[in-house]
Amino acid sequence: MSVRVAVVTGGSGGIGRAVCRRLAASGYAVAAVSRAAAAYDDDRITGFHCDVTDPEQVAELAGKLDSVAVLVNNAGMADTARFEKTTVDSWDAQLRTNAMSALLVSQAFLPQMRAAGWGRIVAVASTASHVGARYTTAYTASKHAMLGVVRALAAEVAGSGITSNAVCPAFVRTPMTDRSIALIESRTGKDGEKALASASPLGRLIEPAEVAGAVAYFASEEAGCVNGQSLVLDGGGLQL
Template identity: 55%
Template structure:
């Protein structure tokens, strides 16, 4: 049976791969970018989901990142990352929860990060926001336990996306490494030894969203080759 799936930040990178996977499975997919729905705007989120109709699967994928030592992190950068990565996930989750609970079914999957499980240097805003997104998921999971609705999170290491390309460029600018060397340095940060592909993250999202995954709730699935074991 076809489901209505909403993938925020679905126009490129991980979001585009997630959207493509659900479409290939025969689901009806909405994949809004910022131009279609500013997930940090309460009224815009409410209006978007009211127009979308009953959502069966919500994928909180939209995200941003900046990097700097904590002492040089601006309040604006801190707040923007919290707004998009945590508050955006909250607003979208809140918008779909009543309908899911009323129908007794639904899947909420948040694309977080290994930075939602551990801390990394120079990423205080990003790490804090991803920890917040994981915490939100766990709180929602506790609320919906036994209702037919589930909430889980996927926590990948670095993925081959535009966001990671910007990180590679920043590393290259501040070190003597060329971009290939900078990418290799990022890849070496996890036991996997390479960047993840967006389709690998999409597989994990689809797993949590499957009808057969109804007993899996409140969990984080780490994609890093075994560095973070839970």
């Protein structure tokens, strides 16, 4: 029996690396996908270069990999602006990166899962998939769209042995969040991490390993009855 493969987009980032390590520890051969194929200190993880907003590059990636059983749509970006200052370029970039990539990559690997009669597709979304916040118009719209992709796909694969779910964390301790912290501090002079941590009752940032744990559950055999769901990681602020 061939080793099952897990594909993780945004595999070079903070959450992506944690997810790659967790799935590798679960016995998967992991394809860590990013715009700049990164190096990993685990021979079970292989870096692949791919711009997941480019249909041709995604198709080429799918042609290189087989036996894909798990797909984690983790690629993402964030930009902030007042509603009136949200630009078309920012809107397009975030919708393409956060939502369209999930569509393209899922379309590319779904045939392998259908042929095998088993698969797990997990999106790393956000609490912004459920609620809005100031200065996040494009980001919130893109994460709502990402969750919409997850739910529509779940309806189509129901009963097939394939599931589609999402994890929705609050702010996670990653380089992307570090940039947000620096921006807050430069604009307000306040403690940026404290400001972000106070946005959820947990009172701290989520750790990447905590997100990876939630992803690993959705990717497991035991989660075969869970489909079309979003798991919020924020300490209890959103009770959906």
